[in-house]
Amino acid sequence: SQTIHQWPATLVQPVGSPLSLECTVEGTSNPNLYWYRQAAGRGLQLLFYSVGIGQISSEVPQNLSASRPQDRQFILSSKKLLLSDSGFYLCAWRTRKGLAGGPGEQYFGPGTRLTVT
């Protein structure tokens, strides 16, 4: 069966410090991968998605970047954190099927709670 891991679970960082959040998926290959941010326990904002190694698409210009160094590894980074980067960060994956990707749902990791102080 497939599982998705995120770490750390919680993180408190000062303004201006760097950030690295990691997401890994097990039990599947060549997944689509996604990074979301959830502010104030409500709506989800898609930050980045990736359809393959080294392929990153950014949805919202911001202080963050993403990388996919391996097929099942997705990393969210920042060189200098801002207070507005605080939030709940969620990684998700889905199976790709065919050219149109198929109707597969996304599966989410447990999330990382980031507090920037």
Added chain:
Amino acid sequence: AQSVAQPEDQVNVAEGNPLTVKCTYSVSGNPYLFWYVQYPNRGLQFLLKYITGDNLVKGSYGFEAEFNKSQTSFHLKKPSALVSDSALYFCAVRTRLSNTGKLIFGQGTTLQVKP
């Protein structure tokens, strides 16, 4: 532009009563539709999806959803609510044409089931 609307920030029901969480969508062409549930400080859990065929879709934990193409709605339902159903519910949509699988999420509806 694609969008999803969940018109109620919160839905309150008594345990044992039926529940409905509303969702309407706007997307080009025929959509794929999804419902997710989120418990506090957890990731989203997939409940069910509509791809094609029968308009009534059954999912996890006794939930079901009804697809209505003419009203562009996909309301989540359960015949008898449990206190443990209390959580945040998200409706999501994506176009069949996208090979990225990107989902458009609604803002979420908090379901409160009282004993």
